[in-house]
Amino acid sequence: MRQTPRGMAPDRNLTGELLWAPWSAVGWVATMGWMGLIAGVMLPVTLFIPFERFQARFFQPAVSWPLRMLFSPLRVFHDPHYDRTRVSVFMQNHVSMLDACAGCGSIPVPMCGLENKAHLRLPGYGWLLRMSNAIPVPRGEGRYAAVAAAFRERASRGISVLTFPEAHRTIDGKLRPFRSGVFRAAIEAGLPIVPVAVRGMYRLLPKGSVTMRPSRLEAYVAPQIETAGLTMDDVPALMERVRVVQEGWLDRREQLGHLCREPLTAVAPAGGDTGATA
Numbered sequence: 618m619r620q621t622p623r624g625m626a627p628d629r630n631l632t633g634e635l636l637w638a639p640w641s642a643v644g645w646v647a648t649m650g651w652m653g654l655i656a657g658v659m660l661p662v663t664l665f666i667p668f669e670r671f672q673a674r675f676f677q678p679a680v681s682w683p684l685r686m687l688f689s690p691l692r693v694f695h696d697p698h699y700d701r702t703r704v705s706v707f708m709q710n711h712v713s714m715l716d717a718c719a720g721c722g723s724i725p726v727p728m729c730g731l732e733n734k735a736h737l738r739l740p741g742y743g744w745l746l747r748m749s750n751a752i753p754v755p756r757g758e759g760r761y762a763a764v765a766a767a768f769r770e771r772a773s774r775g776i777s778v779l780t781f782p783e784a785h786r787t788i789d790g791k792l793r794p795f796r797s798g799v800f801r802a803a804i805e806a807g808l809p810i811v812p813v814a815v816r817g818m819y820r821l822l823p824k825g826s827v828t829m830r831p832s833r834l835e836a837y838v839a840p841q842i843e844t845a846g847l848t849m850d851d852v853p854a855l856m857e858r859v860r861v862v863q864e865g866w867l868d869r870r871e872q873l874g875h876l877c878r879e880p881l882t883a884v885a886p887a888g889g890d891t892g893a894t895a
Contacts, residue, residue, distance in 0.1 A: 638828055640829075644687050652683070659748065668749060668750065669750065669775060669776050673727045677721040677728075680721040681718050684718050689817065693723045694836065700841060704775060706778045706803040706809070706811070707810075709779060710867065711781035711784070711785065715818065716786075729771055731754050736753075761805070768802055782799050788825065790823070795860065804851070814837045839874045840874045862876055
C-alpha cells in the first residue's frame with residue numbers, strides 16, 4: 618500500500634505532486650506576480666486616499682482573481698439575512714495558503730486581518746500589512762484585550778475583521794478545534810460574528826503541499842450572530858454555533874443561516890478550548 622510522505626495531505630502522493638509541479642510552478646509565478654502588481658499600484662494610491670475607501674471595490678476582488686488563473690473560480694452564496702451594512706468579525710475555516718484570496722472574493726466590505734506583530738516589521742510584506750490595516754497580535758498575557766481594542770478602532774472606521782478561529786490550517790480537510798481568543802475579542806468589542814465557510818480549498822492547495830490542482834470553490838457567508846449582551850461564559854456556545862454553521866456547509870452544503878438568528882442556547886456547546894488565546 619502506497620504511503621503518503623510525512624507532512625503531505627492524506628489524499629496526495631509523491632507521483633501526483635511531481636505530475637502537477639510544472640503547472641503549479643506557472644500558477645505560483647502568475648499569482649505572486651499579480652499580487653506584486655496590485656500592491657505596486659495600490660500602495661501609492663494610499664498616500665492620497667485611505668485604503669478602506671477603495672478596498673472592497675478594487676483591491677479585494679483583485680486579490681481573489683488568482684483563483685480564476687488557477688482554473689478554480691469562486692462561487693459565493695450570501696445568506697439573504699446577511700447585512701453588509703454592519704461592521705462584523707468574519708470567521709472563516711482555515712485550509713490553505715490561498716485562504717485570503719477566497720476571503721477577499723467572498724466578503725463584500727472593507728476588512729482587515731490578524732497578523733503576527735513581528736510580520737508588520739518585515740520589508741515589503743510588512744508594508745502591505747500596514748497598508749491593509751492588519752491588526753498585530755502581540756505575544757503574552759492580555760493579548761486578546763489588545764485585539765479587542767483594535768477591533769473597536771477598526772470598526773470606528775467602518776472596517777470589518779477577517780479571522781481564522783482554528784489558528785492553524787487543517788491537515789485532513791476537517792475543521793480543527795477553535796481557539797477562543799477571537800470570540801472573546803468580538804464579545805469585548807461588541808461586534809457581531811459572521812461564519813464564512815469555503816468548500817474546495819483542500820483540493821486546490823492543502824497544508825503540506827506546494828502543488829495546486831484545479832478545484833470547484835464555493836463559499837457561504839452566513840448572517841450575523843449577535844454578541845450584544847453575551848458574556849465570556851457564553852463563549853463555548855458561541856464557538857459551537859459557528860462550528861455547526863460551518864460544518865453544515867462544508868460537509869453537506871447546507872445553508873444554516875437560520876441558526877445564526879436563533880437564541881444561543883438552541884445549540885448546546887460541545888466544549889473545546891476556552892483559553893484566552895487569539
